[in-house]
Amino acid sequence: MKFGSIPIDAAEGAVLAHATAAGERRFRKAHKLSADDVFLLKAAGISEVVAAVLASDDLSEDAAAEKIAESMIHRNIEAKAAATGRVNLHAQAAGIFTVDAAMIDDINAVDPTITIATLAQHAPVEKGQMVATVKIIPFAVSSMLVDSVARICAGGEIFAVNVYQPVRVGVIQTVLPGIKQSVLDKTLRVTEARLARSGGRLTAERRTPHEVGTVAEAAASLARDNDMVVIFGASAMSDFGDVVPAAIEKAGGIVIRAGMPVDPGNLLVLGTLGGKRVIGAPGCARSPKENGFDWVLDRLIAGLDVTAKDIAAMGVGGLLMEIPTRPQPREPLPAPKSESAELKVDIVLLAAGRSSRMGGPNKLLAL
Known part of the structure; x- marks a missing residue:
């Protein structure tokens, strides 16, 4: 492909790099010029245009993106029609997204003109959500480059949505003197909502003393009739020999x-x-906010195995947002300022407007 200024007499078949007007007629960026288009441009006094001229072995941006998307092996994912050199891929069901990161890296290393971006590994997704996008940077690329990418894609499944399963979950809540009934009730409601999000169902609950024997008995009973057991200890696990691991x-x-x-x-x-899998829930799982419990629970509900090695690999990116109600925050809250502390703000100006200068209804969505 050749790109640059082209004499208007040689522009038939070229792809415009920029929107161009010829009198009342306006040609959009990426428009392929016909003989009639060239006539109108010449009549408007235009002597040259900035455009791309495709070589005989080039594929247009849409054709290249489409061919790459068609060569991909994936599950529960649908590719949309190509447009502006892009093919978006969307989840056909709710679940957990998994991706062969090495394959993605290999594709992106073929040539800067061909790119693919995806969600993060093990990202939870909803039905219809975009999970990946193929984008061709210029107006055309060599068919040889596209063939190289297709060969990489033939190597196996590149990504998938692992669909949530309708699992049945039994819950155990241990009790110590002083724990409020309202805390247990709220924990149950939060857990039901968390499971409903991924298609799971809470089928039974046991409330037992915080003792190894009673917890073990309840766990064995619930494991017989459910797909998973979740244990909320009245006291957080503080040793490998503590109540919850010992009860398991x-x-x-x-x-x-x-x-x-x-x-x-x-x-x-x-x-x-x-x-059956058993999860001893950390105290933060009583809150609906995202925490490590979600990372394990969602994967299991999606039918993915979670090993000790998998958990050990969660450290990078594992520092999540603080939960305000946490009994022991990572860092102390800042000391409250005295009422006499001098205010740093002198004027607050609220500007009314629609942010329309950036185009569209909201400037944050302009791109």
Whole structure:
């Protein structure tokens, strides 16, 4: 492809780089000029245009993006029609997005003219949400480059939406003197809402003393009739031999991991009992805000395995937003200022307007 200024007499078949007006007629960017278009431009006194001229082995931006998207192997994802050199790919169901990062990197390393961007690994997605986009940067690219990308895509599944399953979940809440009934009730409501978001269903609850034996008995009972068991301890896990991990083992289960490098969520326990997963929920799971519990719960509901190695790899990006109601915040809250403290703000100006200068109804959406 050649790009630059082209004499108008040689512009037939070229692709305009910029919007161009010829009298009352306006040609949009990326418009392919016909003989009639060239006649109108000449009549308007235009002697040259900035445009791209495709070589015989070039593919147009839309054709290239479409061919790359068609060569991809994926699950529960739909590619939309190509436009402006872009193909967007959307989830066909709610679930957890997984991607072969090495394959994406290999594609993006072929040539800067061909790009693909995706959501983060294990991102939760809703039905219809965009999960990836293929974008061709110039107006055309060599078919050889597109073929190179297609060969990479033939290597296996590039990404997928792992669909949430209608799992049944049993909940255990342990009780110590002084714990409020309202706290337990709120925890149950938050958990029901969290499960509903991903298609899960809370089927049973047991409230037991915070003791190894009673928790083990309740866990064994719930594991027989449910797909998963979640245990909320009245006291957070503070040792691998504490009540929740010890109860999992006493019931005949295995503790896969106690503790995770995600905060909030450090004190999570993950185990298995009778072929069912058991999660010892950290205290932050009583809050609806995102925490490490969500990272594990959502993956399990989507049918993905979660191993000790998987949890160990969650540290990068695992520092999440602080929860205001947290009993022990990471850092102390700033000391309240005295009423006599001098205000730093002298004037507040509220400017009315529609932000229309940037185009569209909202300047934040202008691009």
